Amino acid sequence: MRQRPDWDSYFMEIAGTVKKRSTCLRRQVGAVMVSERRILATGYNGAPQDLPHCSETGCLREELNVPSGERHEICRGLHAEQNAIIQSALHGVTTRGSTLYTTDFPCSLCAKMLVNAGVSEIVAERSYPDELSKEVLAEAGIKVRRYGNETPGC
Ligand SMILES: [Zn+2]
Ligand SMILES: [Zn+2]
Numbered sequence: 001m002r003q004r005p006d007w008d009s010y011f012m013e014i015a016g017t018v019k020k021r022s023t024c025l026r027r028q029v030g031a032v033m034v035s036e037r038r039i040l041a042t043g044y045n046g047a048p049q050d051l052p053h054c055s056e057t058g059c060l061r062e063e064l065n066v067p068s069g070e071r072h073e074i075c076r077g078l079h080a081e082q083n084a085i086i087q088s089a090l091h092g093v094t095t096r097g098s099t100l101y102t103t104d105f106p107c108s109l110c111a112k113m114l115v116n117a118g119v120s121e122i123v124a125e126r127s128y129p130d131e132l133s134k135e136v137l138a139e140a141g142i143k144v145r146r147y148g149n150e151t152p153g154c
Pocket of ligand 1: 077
């Protein structure tokens with residue numbers, strides 16, 4: 001008999017599909033905001049709507065070889081998690097008590113936003129080098145879970 005994916009695999013596979021839309025030159029990230037096993041919103045990283053992407057304009061982080069996890073402010077892109085929160089706001093959907101499935105552990109900027117968006121759980125596949133992010137999420141009491149073999153945030 002065909003094997004059905006469990007819920008974690010289901011949402012994480014969708015996040016993996018979402019991230020293919022990313023235009024970031026460095027790291028493609030997909031996020032899915034879920035509540036009661038329903039998708040509220042999705043997001044991938046890239047430039048604001050209708051603006052040229054880093055792939056067209058070039059990205060200063062790429063040009064300056066900025067290490068992963070640093071100096072996000074010099075890139076024109078929004079992060080996947082930010083776009084998922086913004087999409088929820090745009091459509092008037094509450095993110096309170098939701099679970100965020102993301103291909104990559106959130107950076108500290110996103111972590112702070114996820115705290116105030118009322119997200120209660122984060123499931124991440126790949127790690128991300130950002131110590132503050134782990135601290136913020138732990139202090140806020142957000143449940144963090146690993147998906148797959150890699151430990152998030154390590
Ligand atoms: Zn960029
Ligand atoms: Zn981020």
